[in-house]
Amino acid sequence: xxxxxxxxxxxxxxxxxxxxxxxxxxxxxxxxxxxxxxxxxxxxxxxxxxxxxxxxxxxxxxxxxxxxxxxxxxxxxxxxxxxxxxxxxxxxxxxxxxxxxxxxxxxxxxxxxxxxxxxxxxxxxxxxxxxxxxxxxxxxxxxxxxxxxxxxxxxxxxxxxxxxxxxxxxxxxxxxxxxxxxxxxxxxxxxxxxxxxxxxxxxxxxxxxxxxxxxxxxxxxxxxxxxxxxxxxxxxxxxxxxxxxxxxxxxxxxxxxxxxxxxxxxxxxxxxxxxxxxxxxxxxxxxxxxxxxxxxxxxxxxxxxxxxxxxxxxx
Numbered sequence: 474x475x476x477x478x479x480x481x482x483x484x485x486x487x488x489x490x491x492x493x494x495x496x497x498x499x500x501x502x503x504x505x506x507x508x509x510x511x512x513x514x515x516x517x518x519x520x521x522x523x524x525x526x527x528x529x530x531x532x533x534x535x536x537x538x539x540x541x542x543x544x545x546x547x548x549x550x551x552x553x554x555x556x557x558x559x560x561x562x563x564x565x566x567x568x569x570x571x572x573x574x575x576x577x578x579x580x581x582x583x584x585x586x587x588x589x590x591x592x593x594x595x596x597x598x599x600x601x602x603x604x605x606x607x608x609x610x611x612x613x614x615x616x617x618x619x620x621x622x623x624x625x626x627x628x629x630x631x632x633x634x635x636x637x638x639x640x641x642x643x644x645x646x647x648x649x650x651x652x653x654x655x656x657x658x659x660x661x662x663x664x665x666x667x668x669x670x671x672x673x674x675x676x677x678x679x680x681x682x683x684x685x686x687x688x689x690x691x692x693x694x695x696x697x698x699x700x701x702x703x704x705x706x707x708x709x710x711x712x713x714x715x716x717x718x719x720x721x722x723x724x725x726x727x728x729x730x731x732x733x734x735x736x737x738x739x740x741x742x743x744x745x746x747x748x749x750x751x752x753x754x755x756x757x758x759x760x761x762x763x764x765x766x767x768x769x770x771x772x773x774x775x776x777x778x779x780x781x782x783x784x785x786x787x788x
Contacts, residue, residue, distance in 0.1 A: 497736040499743050502723065507731045507767055510697065510723075512564070513670040514769045515539060516642045520556060520571030522773040524548050527558035527571070534775045542569070545633075546626035549573065553581030554618040555647055559626035567638035568630045570623060570654060574645030574673070574771070585611040585646055589708045591679055591716070598657050606685055608678040609649065609708065609716070616653040627658065631665070639667045644771045645704060645762065648674030652686070652694065652719065659690055670695045672771060673762050675707045676716035683717040683737050694721035698745035699766060701727070701758035705745045710738060724748070725766065 518535035519527055524547040526532040536542070541563045549556040555573035562569050576582045588611030594602055595613065598620055627639060639658055643651030648671030655669035667690065674696050686694065696718065698705045708716045722734040724744045734744035741747045749757055763778040764770035770777055 497734070497739045497741065499735070499739070499741050500733040502731040502733060510670070510695075511767060511769070512539065512562075513640070513642055513695075514672070514766050514771070516569055516571050516640075517644045517647070517670070517672050518769065518771045518773065518775060520558065520573050520643060520647055521771060522556070523551065524556050524558065526773075527556070530560075532773060535773070539564075545630045546622065548622055549619060551576055551582070552579040553585065553615070555582065555585075555615060555650065557619050557623060559623055559630060561630050561634045561636070562640075565638065565640065566634070566636050567640050568627055568634075568636060570627065570639065570641045570651070572619075572641070572643035572647035572650040572654065574643065574647040582646070585615040586675075587611065588614070589714065591714075594653075594682075598661070600660055602660075603681060603685055605681040606678065608653065608682055609676070612646065612649040612653060612675075612677055615646065616650045616657070620654070620657060623654065624658070624661065627662075631662075637665050639665050640670065641667070642670045642672075643674075644672040645675070648672055648696075649677045652677050655693070656686060656690070659693075668693045668695070670697070672697045672766060673699060673702055673704050674718075675704050676710070676718050678717070679715060680717045683719045686719040687737070692721075694719050696722045697725070697766060698722055699725045699764060700761040701749065702745070702761040703749060703757040703759060704762050706749050710746075718746070731767075 515535045515538035519532050522532035528544055528547040530536045530544050542560050544560040547558040558571045560569055575586055590610045591607035592610045594608050641651040641655045651671050652669050655667050659667045708714045718738050720737050724732050724734050732743045738746045763772055
């Protein structure tokens, strides 16, 4: 998870004078709409667990939520290369790929977050991207370290189970990697039907990146943001960073309602970007980053994250 240092850095970005906001529509989700995300939430939580646990599918509550899941491969060191797993879900008849979020106790994981320069994507992993597309350097490099092994496992799983459906999932840094993974697989395996579910996902690339993803994978990206979590507002939208979100946000408001937020960086007050604009900086709460997402926390053991210096219960 991103914690205090990255939050302060992002807050400074949010203080830049904003352009006139573009209001877009919002739609409240029903209980049935919300429940459909529960399986993906548990896969995201499983990705927070060590590779040894996901290889044997013995990671506790998140693995128990998918008893029929069949792991093909897992890897990563939990540091520079976040933990990942690839396997097959018989209920969705889909390949599932999970990527771990930031472990702020690890220097390599922190570096992945803070290397926030915009750089071109690797043309070998992202063939045919339009000119001008740039992505977050740290997320690009973290994805590249596991991309070859993940692709091999995905091809094996697709062949073994005769499926062309792929779902990538992740939280925080892992959400960013899951988006890069999804676009990579969309470009590399044109026969595949790829969907992405990112929770607490930071911004991944520039405007050209966001536009390309929206145009090439319409309706295939789901970004779930939670209450006052500041991470989805990072890195900043304005100069000198100028990062932009892809479309597909579902935001959990402070009263527990879920709202579909149309477009990129919807500035409506019911959406993450609008709720946490610079006038509301005093309301950010990094504890919301780990959940709950419909009652589920994204840590390996399904428990809240406690950051003592920011714990409201001590106020």
